[in-house]
Amino acid sequence: MYIDKNGLNVSSSVSENTDIAHITEAGSPGFAPISPDTPSWGPPSGSGGNDSPGYFPISPDTPSWGPPSGSGGNNSPGYFPISPDTPSWGPPSGSGGNNNSVIIIPGQGGCINCGSGSSNQNASVRFLHAAVNQPALTVRLGNRTVINNMQFGNYTPYYLENSSQSTLVTVTNSQTGRTLFQRYINFSGQNTYTVSIINDGSGITLFTLTDSPCNYRNSACLRAVNLSPNSGAVDIFLSGYGRLFQNVGRLDVTGYSSVRQGTYQFSVSEALPCSNGSSIIIGSSYVECNNTRIVIMDSKTLNVMNGVTYTLYVIGLAYQFPSLQLLPLESDLIY
Secondary structure, three states, rough: OOOOOOOOOEOOOOOOOOOOOOOOOOOOOOOOOOOOOOOOOOOOOOOOOOOOOOOOOOOOOOOOOOOHHHOOOOOOOOOOOOOOOOOOOEEEEEEEEOOEOOOOOOOOOOOOOOOOOOOOEEEEEEEOOOOOOOOEEEEEEEOEEEEEEOOOOEOOOOEEEEEEOOOEEEEEEEEOOEEEEEEEEOOOOOOEEEEEEEEEOEEEEEEEOOOOOOOOOOOOOEEEOOOOOOOOOOEEEOOOOOHHHHHHHOOOOOOOEEOOEEEEEEEEEEEOOOOOOOOOEEEOEEEOOOOOOEEEEEEEEEEEOOHHHHEEEEEOOOOOOOOOEEEEEEOOOOO
16 A cells, blocks of 8 residues: 555555545535434435445555455454464364375474484474464374464464474364364474464465574574465565565565664565665655655564574455564574
8 A cells, every 4th residue: 555755645556456436525515404303313315325324435545355254264343363472272182184295394494402413303393373364273283282272373382293204284173173284294303393374275274484593692583474365575674774674475484684682663564666775764654765655564562682583474464354463483482
């Protein structure tokens, strides 16, 4: 969504294909009050259509794309995702199935506490629910249930998993018990993984990243990954640094950037149409370059610590519900 420099006119980006509707205001000269004998109940008169009190037309520049909402789950009006800080795991239940499919694991390599002669063959695995308009989920890692009733935006602690053989990962609907996804994954020993549950058309799939430790003592390591199904490419900004990551497309993973210890505000917007050398203005609700303003879709404050690795997950829907958000996760909690 684009806003001009003065904030008066709204125009869409070149990539957006929207029909512009003109709205005429009511209240022209000649209006007379209704007679006291004339009942005044009923919907207000005017331009017709959805004209009830409190109705406001959706801006023609508000994109309406996104996955179909008929897939079920917590996608009704008024639903609000549980805070990621609210644990939703519970006692193990259910049983796993059997499937010989193998999923390819994208991401960046890295070994946790790797050393010569190390006998530790366990991998560390955690899960993130990033699939919009999907129900609460139960996740099984091998023959054990690691989380029940996981809501959108929730993530689990790391779990140790023996990496001597492929591990069956099963994701089911917590309410109905129906299996939504099931694959074997090879988790390498002495590595750490975040397995994100993401949208795949009308269903779900898994997106797995290797979480590498930070090699800097005097700064933090920070990267970003875009898991939104409809945002397109995004830019991520950091107070004091400017645009830290740019043109991060769907399922793109950036490299690690070094960030000094401190408290920062992170923001995300659609990708700005300007090069690295262009001057960028960062406002409280917008970013601007080349006389083009773009609305900031989410901002977060994060306390960054030296020697810690952070991944900024972009989840949710651009200009829709659940709204697009930045979710920062640390990957050094297990060291």
